[in-house]
Amino acid sequence: EAAVTxxxxxxxxxxxxxVTLSCNQTNNHNNMxxxxxxxxxxxxxxxxxxxxxxxxxxxxPDGYKASRPSQENxxxxxELATPSQTSVYFCASGVDWGxxxxxxxxxxxxxxxxxx
Amino acid sequence: xxxxxxxxESLIVPEGGMASLNCTFSxxxxxxxxxxxxxxxxxxxxxxxxxxxxDKKEGRFTAHLNxxxxxxxxxxxxxxxxxxxxxxxxxxxxxxGKLTFGDGTVLTVKP
Numbered sequence: 001e002a003a004v005t006x007x008x009x010x011x012x013x014x015x016x017x018x019v020t021l022s023c024n025q026t027n028n029h030n031n032m033x034x035x036x037x038x039x040x041x042x043x044x045x046x047x048x049x050x051x052x053x054x055x056x057x058x059x060x061p062d063g064y065k066a067s068r069p070s071q072e073n074x075x076x077x078x079e080l081a082t083p084s085q086t087s088v089y090f091c092a093s094g095v096d097w098g099x100x101x102x103x104x105x106x107x108x109x110x111x112x113x114x115x116x
Numbered sequence: 117x118x119x120x121x122x123x124x125e126s127l128i129v130p131e132g133g134m135a136s137l138n139c140t141f142s143x144x145x146x147x148x149x150x151x152x153x154x155x156x157x158x159x160x161x162x163x164x165x166x167x168x169x170x171d172k173k174e175g176r177f178t179a180h181l182n183x184x185x186x187x188x189x190x191x192x193x194x195x196x197x198x199x200x201x202x203x204x205x206x207x208x209x210x211x212x213g214k215l216t217f218g219d220g221t222v223l224t225v226k227p
Contacts, residue, residue, distance in 0.1 A: 004159075031213045042122075042204060042219035043160070050213060058214065059117065090159055094213070103208070104150065105215060107159030 003027065006091050006108035013115050019078040021111050023091030031094045031103060032074040034058070034066060036087040037110070043090065049074055081115045088112050118143045120207050122218035130226050135192040137221045139205030142186065149181060151190045152204040152217070160204060163190075195225045 004025045013019045025032065030051050035043040035058075045058030047066035055066040063085060065077040078085055089111045094103040119142040129135045137151075148167050152160040166172045166179040166188065178191045188207075192199055205218040 033215070035217075040219065043217040045214060045216070048213060056214075059216070092159075094215075103148075103213065103215075104162040104165065105152075105160075105206075107161065109159050 004091055004093050004106050004108040006089075006111050009109065009111060011111060011113045013078075013081045013113065015082060015115060017081050019081050019085075019113065019115075021076040021078075021089055021091075021113070023074045023076075023108060024072050025074075025091075025093040025106075026072065027093055027106065028071065029093035029095055029106075030071075032068065033092040033094070033105065034064075034074070034076045035090045035092065036060070037090060038087050046076065046089075083115045086113060086115045118146070118207060118209065118216040120205055120216050120218040122203075122205050122221050124221060125219075126222040126224070128224045128226060129195050131195060131197060133195050133225075135195050135199070135223055135225070137190045137192075137203050137205075137223070139188045139190075139207075139218055140186050141188070141205075141207045141216075143207070143209055144183075144186065145209045146183070146186075146207045148208040149179075149188045150206040150215075151177075151179060152206055154202045154204065154220075156201075160202075163203075192223075195223075197225045197227050199223060200225045 033048040034046045049068040092105040094105045151163040154160040
């Protein structure tokens with residue numbers, strides 16, 4: 001099965017600090033995604049990428065940056081963390097969406113972020 | 117912007133019973149639909165996909181899609197305690213890699 005690894009699994013940050021969440025996939029998937037999960041809001045898309053060097057804004061990109069330096073790695077960066085960014089963050093990967101509908105996403109185990 | 121709504125928010129069924137989960141979407145250009153399941157403390161995992169109108173059955177799970185009525189559903193037959201989880205409906209349109217999720221339905225199967 002596809003493997004997506006997130007680090008760290010838990011993170012406590014201070015308001016105004018910089019936070020970087022990392023994601024690595026070993027499946028050679030072109031597409032990678034960052035979602036956040038909050039009670040009552042399900043999974044909301046922050047940023048996504050179609051391949052190395054590309055990033056696209058999702059539905060809630062404000063306050064977040066993304067970086068895709070290689071096929072395997074996709075990072076989410078909070079330059080100035082705020083308490084409203086306290087959440088569980090999930091990274092996912094999937095094959096090229098152009099291949100019909102066959103882009104089932106494979107999720108990591110999540111990073112629980114608390115901003116105090 | 118695509119809106120995906122799920123109902124009910126939570127559902128309790130007895131072991132061996134039938135669970136029915138519903139999902140409506142707003143974009144008539146939507147083409148591809150998935151159900152994901154998330155057990156506590158884990159990431160979501162794809163349960164099944166459906167791309168054509170009608171029913172698709174995989175074991176105890178049956179998905180139903182009606183694009184004209186903007187509706188997709190999941191039915192779980194002979195529910196087991198291990199089916200207790202958070203279930204998400206996910207929708208993708210054409211010409212985009214963007215997948216939009218609903219808010220989820222919490223299913224509890226009582227032994």
